[in-house]
Amino acid sequence: MSKELETTFHKYAKYGDPKAPGHEMSGKNFAKLCKECNILENGCTSADVDVVFSKVKSKGARVINFSEFQDGLKQLSRKRFQGMGNALPAIHKLVEGKDPESPGSTKTVAVGAVDRLTDISKYGGTHKERFNESGKGASGSEEVTHDSGHVEACKGKEMKQ
Known part of the structure; x- marks a missing residue:
């Protein structure tokens, strides 16, 4: 088990809820992680992600913990990397070190x-x-200075006091 994998789990578990402790991940955040880490390719669909989430979570629960998350990745790796002998390390490589993306956020220029x-x-x-x-x-490309002390439009006119 990689420490980076656990760190990624905690980041996605906290995403969208600043008060969340980061020990449990919702189905929405699990789907977000799968999409952003390119797990949804090669025949693996969002429906597969939803089914796997339902299988690994405890009965009646709405969230998964880290060990259930690992089990979910194991099941998805078989679907995503069909025919590969080392599918689990390959899916871990996709997920490790990733941060949640914030769509629509303004980029600095x-x-x-x-x-x-x-x-x-x-x-x-x-x-x-x-x-x-x-x-x-x-209109401001020439550097012109006036020594009259007045605005150009008032030049030659007396000022009333």
């Missing part, structure tokens, strides 16, 4: 916000004309 917002390849139509080739705003 390494590019800075200004780079993303001034990338002209992401703009189309009239918005593309707002930027020059370097990505600077077309």
Whole structure:
């Protein structure tokens, strides 16, 4: 028995319920583990996973412990690796060291916000004309300084007090 296999079991047992102690796994999390670890290939289906879960769990129980989990993997290995002599180590290799995936979670982008917002390849139509080739705003590409102390629109006008 591998310590990595037990660690993976505990991670998936806790998935979706932060208060769970991680000693028992639900059928939903068992199916998730099988899907994410590519056990559902070569003739092994989600229906097979559900049947195996029902067989290994205690009567009336809704969850499995680690020893029942190992028995379930043993049964699934025969289905997934039909004809192979070393099916159990092969299925353990698929499962060991895996973490539950969180679908729909936002991935961080390494590019800075200004780079993303001034990338002209992401703009189309009239918005593309707002930027020059370097990505600077077309109206702000020249560095012009005014010594008047006033806003350009007010130049030459008297200020009322």
